Amino acid sequence: MAHHNPWPDEGNTGHIWDEDIRELDNPPPLWWMLSFYAGFIMIVFYTLYYPTIPLTDELGGHTEGMAGWTQVNEYHEDYTVLKNWRVAKFADKEEKLASMSVTEIMADEELKSYAVATSKVLYGDYCAACHATGGAGNPNFPVLADDDWLWGGSVKQIEASLIQGRIGNMPAKGMMGNLTDQEIEDVTDYVIALSEGKGGDAAYAAGKAVYTKGMCLACHGPAGKPLAPAGAANLTDQVWRFSSDRDTVKNVIAYGVNVKKNGEYIKGTQKAVMPSFKERLPNADVNIKRLAVYVHSLGGGQ
Structure with a gap:
């Protein structure tokens, strides 16, 4: 760093390196300063418009904002849009699932593929806790991916197990x-x-x-x-x-x-008790058929 300033009228800070590299002391451009101050204005706007300030329950809880916006409400609105889109797009397939038997669904490759694809989340929510992902079976629960069926492995028999539930019985x-x-x-x-x-x-x-x-x-x-x-x-x-x-x-x-x-x-x-899913599943008449086709597809169906 130089100890003298060859450019005293330039408006630099006096910090000079390698003879001619110096640090200037120019003010920021006007557009940058305006943007900087606008940022403070936007902070005030966001604070008033959206829920922002976390307060204790004694003080009435967080500020709700003038817009009344919440992430939960936005989620429900978006989900409703998606749900309505799905209903419209797949209405014909859902109607077929409702009107056809499981054996008829199995005979329709396109509908069978649709039933399998739309059952994965349903299986995860209602079946995987006992039968594990992919039907591998958790300890002391049946494996659904093999050919060993206590009550029969045809798609019709699987449907009956889902509807009626199963209670094991062996005398002591x-x-x-x-x-x-x-x-x-x-x-x-x-x-x-x-x-x-x-x-x-x-x-x-x-x-x-x-x-x-x-x-x-x-x-x-x-x-x-x-x-x-x-x-x-x-x-x-x-x-x-x-x-x-x-x-x-x-x-x-x-x-x-x-x-x-x-x-x-x-x-x-x-x-060894498997509950009936007739009263457990939403839209059970259709979803039981959907799950029966999915379980049959895991590899052990007869």
Whole structure:
């Protein structure tokens, strides 16, 4: 920085670098000053026109502004515009969903795609808490993306499950006293062996005898596979309603599913209840069909 000022009449500040680079002291342009002062005027305008000043409840809360504007009101106005646009744009498809059966919707590829596309948020709001994103199933809840269906996996059967809800039912073999502790141990090993394809091995003969004696075959079928979808699990695959852990399998056999005594669940019983969505879903007649098509599309529909 120079210690002398070769341009004393220039109006610079006296700060000079590299012999001729200096800092001038000129006033800002008029247009810039006018914009600067206009900014202060706009602050006053915004303060009066929009809700601005946060006050305590004792002082009446925040100032509401002369416009009466709020973000919530603007959101509702914009949402109404969007909703009306959607209603107008997709009215024909919504009418078809309302008038056609789920089997007819499945036969119409365009309408099926529309039902799937418009079900994702609905599924997330009402189904994903139990069945997880994409139907992967949260712990102790059914997986919807496999081919294991307790009540049937056709789109019509899925619709029926959504309308009626489902309540699992398996008697407690231990609590009822029709199986001894040793028999429960034996049939537990046999049930696990069935899932591994080893049900015919001589090592599990005792468990197979208990399976017949305990009337397990009445629901699960003579070979561990139900003859018809009526809520009973297929014991010959490796898909487990609760867990493949031996203690869990044994516990289900001993204490059953949804077993109650005097109106209360007994200790140890597994709870398996799916509510009816007929009264839960908005516009249920259409949205149940929409969800049935979506669930069927997740990969496990039959």
